[in-house]
Amino acid sequence: MALENPNAFKTHLVSSTDSPEFTHLTRALTRSSLVALDAEWKPTRSQKSSFPAVSLLQLACRLSPRLVGSSDELLLPDEESVVFLVDLILIPLPSIWELLRDLFVSPDILKLGFRFKQDLVYLSSTFSSHGCNLRFDRVEPFLDITSIYNHLQYKQPGRRMSKDIKSLATICNEVLGISLSKELQCSDWSLRPLTEAQRTYAALDAHCLLDIFEVFQAKVMKEGNIIQNLGDQSSLISILGLKEILEEDDLCDKIMKTRFVEAVGVVRATACSDVSREIVSEEGMVLRSQQRSSLPMGESLLNVVKKYGEKLLLKESDKKPKSSRKKGKRRPSAGLIRKERLLEISDDWQGPPPWDLSLGGNGCPKFLCDVMVEGLAKHLRCVGMDAAIPYSRKPEPRELIDQAHRESRVLLTRDAKLLRHDYILKNQIYRVKSLLKNEQLLEVIETFQLKVSEDQLMSRCTKCNGRFIQKPLSTEEAVEASKGFQRIPDCLFDKNLEFWQCMDCNQLYWEGTQYKNAVQKFIDVCKLNNITPSL
CATH class of the missing domain: 3.30.420.10 (Ribonuclease H-like superfamily/Ribonuclease H)
Incomplete structure (x- = not known):
């Protein structure tokens, strides 16, 4: 969507x-x-x-x-x-x-x-x-x-824009x-x-x-920078100035109104008429008739x-396409050759992941998606996987790797340079090869042999990765819970829907059209049975 x-x-x-x-x-x-x-x-x-x-x-x-009398039959009147x-x-x-x-x-x-x-x-x-x-x-x-x-x-005063x-x-x-x-x-x-x-x-x-x-x-x-809907008036300042001058003259209303209308016409014609404008290209060709x-x-x-x-x-x-400034190939150093070989070895997942039971994990997959695959994080959450994002918007490589290690997550990225850092622990990072989010999701599912069931779909908050409360809320309870940060559309009040709230960020969800479309999408992407699950 x-x-x-x-x-x-x-x-x-x-x-x-x-x-x-x-x-x-x-x-x-x-x-x-x-x-x-x-x-x-x-x-x-x-x-x-x-x-x-x-x-x-x-x-x-x-x-x-x-326009009145337009013969443009292909353009519908209500087409904006x-x-x-x-x-x-x-x-x-x-x-x-x-x-x-x-x-x-x-x-x-x-x-x-x-x-x-x-x-x-x-x-x-x-x-x-x-x-x-x-x-x-x-x-x-x-x-x-x-x-x-x-x-x-x-x-804000005294604060620079980002x-x-x-x-x-x-x-x-x-x-x-x-x-x-x-x-x-x-x-x-x-x-x-x-x-x-x-x-x-x-x-x-x-x-x-x-x-x-x-x-x-x-x-x-x-x-107030722009004044709209002036009707026949083209310049408010010019027109008001003319009006004040005419009103000071000792003339009858009829003459004043006539002159005022004529003056407005002059102002508008000056502002809107095309004065035979021509634009000339660098080659000297006229580009405007x-x-x-x-x-x-x-x-x-x-x-x-x-x-x-x-x-x-x-x-x-x-x-002209930008050409490389390098005049010749430099012979790579021994250290760079070693890092390139490490990159080739680390590019494919070797396993086991940090959540594996043999390593003392709890068996629940956990990922950390950097900014290059942030969209993949939302897709993983939609199929019920724990997928976090970095704490800061521009984290250093060491911060990413430390967060992944501290929370027993596998770091997902498309940045090949991250694989070259010497302080990476074994099986701590995986480079996603696919470009499209749906293909990235399937790649991660296949690489880590994740088990996705229909009951898991839409079981996590796509906004913050939190879990939902165990008991659904009624419409009245949802309205009360949403005060101050989220508005429940009035059209949902008479549909007797159940609402689910994230335990971390308090975001509310309900089974509307977007929910059903999303569920069906991931049923198709993950090739699950065509049965609509419940939250």
């Missing part, structure tokens, strides 16, 4: 310029003043002399209200946003190059992205390799979701309160046809940028662009 309520917007796969979906895309761009951008490509493990080819480009469009998945493998790239170029530099459309510079570099290289002479070299106006997140944070770069999943969780799965990020996007899961993942990855921006825009407006092909931005969005808008511009150095 990536985002809740995935049917709140429509998704269209564009694989041909002759398709209705392509027509829908071109018309949508004329009605959009806000477009979120994202791209997917096949991940590469080794450093190459060329950039990876982009396989999919996602365009999430926030549509402006339909739509996501287009442009298949760059099937569609001829020269046929859409100009459309995308105009989108990237259109002053009427604010573009959103999350660390989109790398995507732009790869897009530029991909189109260049297919005969498009001029690369994409800029996106303007542009706003990065990371910048939006920083603006949304409450800055410089840690948050992931998109983290930002979604903190700003929107929803969980964005990144499990398919490393899947092979060059294979066709795309799976339904890949389409959903790609669409949600782009659409969530629109939702984050909406929260940001609402906050800016609330703080004199005629407007899209609707102008509303006053609210225009002020956001003026105050927070950025420009994403590629330099010549960005358009």
Whole structure:
């Protein structure tokens, strides 16, 4: 599950310029003043002399209200946003190059992205390799979701903001309160046809940028930086100034109102009209035609662009893959050779684990998942396994290893460097080889021969790894127990549900739709019998 309520917007796969979906895309761009951008490509493990080819480009469009008399039959009246998945493998790239170029530099459309510079570099290289002479070299106006997140944070006086770069999943969780799965990020996007899961993942990855921006825009407006819903008025300061001047004149009301309306028209025309703006690339080519092909931005969005808008511009150095600075291979030292051999030996689990009865353990598997496999920790908890995470966000290797030893846990990681430390005890660390969380879960289950039963599913708190209380709570008891930290939805009051509470963090759970979907997911992943278990 990536985002809740995935049917709140429509998704269209564009694989041909002759398709209705392509027509829908071109018309949508004329009605959009806000477009979120994202791209997917096949991940590469080794450093190459060329950039990876982009396989999919996602365009999430926030549509402006339909104009009176519009003949756009493909856009439904109640459609507020739509996501287009442009298949760059099937569609001829020269046929859409100009459309995308105009989108990237259109002053009427604010573009959103999350660390989109790398995507732009790869897009530029991909189109260049297919005969498009001029690369994409800029996106303007542009706003990065990371910048939006920083603006949304409450800055306390005398305290510096954290410089840690948050992931998109983290930002979604903190700003929107929803969980964005990144499990398919490393899947092979060059294979066709795309799976339904890949389409959903790609669409949600782009659409969530629109939702984050909406929260940001609402906050800016609330703080008084932007005044929305001015109707026919384009500039409050200018209009109020004109009104005060006209009211001082000793004129009849009719003349005053007439002049005021005319003055407002002049102000609005000045602010919104397109003044034959042209953007010239570094090669000297005009990238912006004199005629407007899209609707102008509303006053609210225009002020956001003026105050927070950025420009994403590629330099010549960005358009070339970074080459290694090493001029020649250095002969490894004897100590490094010994550590490399130790790494090869330690990469596969030898056993027995620290919880083994022969070592004095209690037979209950216990794991410690570092930040590289933090998602695996939640999956292990969902199947009933004790899976902790480090005490601090950025622990030193020695801290990780000490915690694992102190709590008789096996440290799970994808960091091969951890295996090189001399102070690692035997059978204390295991390097997970799989990339996707479902595959990582199966790998750990098979490697450590874990026994997973249906009764164990969802028996641990996914938030803190705690155990649930033995006796379920009634609705009244759950409401009382949740006061001050968790809200029980009103729609659950008449369903006679049982609630379960974590003994450590007091988080409440109930058997709703998400619970049942999660149970079924892990039944399928772990290949258990198709019987819904009870808590």
